[in-house]
Amino acid sequence: MVVGVVTVVVLVGGAFVADRVAESTAEQRVVTAIQENLDVVGTPTVELGGFPFLNQLLAGSIDDVTGQMDGVTLEGIDATDVTLDATDVSTSEPYTVGTATVAATLPTASIEQIVADRSDLEIAVAVDGGALTASGEVLGLRLAANLVPRVEEGTLLVSVDNVQIAGLTVSVDDLPNAIGDRLTDIEIPVEGLPEGMVLSDATVVADGVRITADGTDVVLPTEALPAG
Known part of the structure; x- marks a missing residue:
């Protein structure tokens, strides 16, 4: 009986290890794909949710995917603190996502x-007291x-x-x-979003404008994820 229990423990432990290794390998492949397809700053982090992971691979769909990037350049526009939340991500072509939300901050320098x-x-563009402000000159007069x-x-x-020119509100x-x-x-x-992703919100934050894009049945580019 003891041998049987030990055997079960070993098998279960081995299956768990194999599942974790498969998930870790898949996460690294997604990170590599992001680095190859996007102009990113730093190393992206990706977490694949749901357990057991191998069952999801066999079913051809990953329950949850979350990701974070320090920065990315989209069609020449710099964005920072990029986050991704996605569900029902297919593991074979055509790559699709059931639901997805992407958020990023456009720094004041990009907006300026x-x-x-x-x-x-x-x-010049800045954030002052929770408001996005612009200052400069118009026709030789100070603009705020x-x-x-x-x-x-x-x-x-x-x-x-709330335009002010030479101190007068107009x-x-x-x-x-x-x-x-x-x-x-x-x-x-804001270009370069996958098919099915649409901007939905923009909020002023401490270092710029936080934008959010949502989508359902999102279609990813063929090269966006590694096959297999």
């Missing part, structure tokens, strides 16, 4: 570059304003509010058209 390019104005980010139909837009509508139009609905392009 885009707003300056789109508005053709020399401005709040920037209000929002997501509309999957597009990240920024408009100005409405954007009262600015010359050549200036007012450039400060309204400035599009911040």
Whole structure:
């Protein structure tokens, strides 16, 4: 009887070890795929949830996948503190995800570059007291304003509010058209998201704007995950 118990313990222990090794190997392969397909900063971390893992592999779908990256560049725009939460991730082509949420922070430097390019104005962007602010010069006069980010139909837009020129508060509508139009609905392009992922939210945080994208039945590029 003792031998039988020991045998069962050894078999169960061996199966557990094999399961953990398989999960660790799969996590590393996903990390490698991310590094090969995205311009990332640092080493991504990936965790595959659900137990036992081998059963999920046999079923062809991983219950939960979470990931984190220090930074990534999407179509020339730098983002930081990138997180991923996904469910029902297929393990063979076509790679699909049942549900997915990706969040990232666009630093003030990234927003400043885009707003300056789109508005053709020399401005500096910062976060002050929980508000996204812009400062610079317009027609030789000092400009200060709040920037209000929002997501509309999957597009990240920024408009100005509480505009002050030379210390006087003015409405954007009262600015010359050549200036007012450039400060309204400035599009911040967020590209490179997988098919099925759509921007859903934008919130001002301490170091920029935190954006969130959600999706269901997301289709990943064929090269996004290693086969097998």
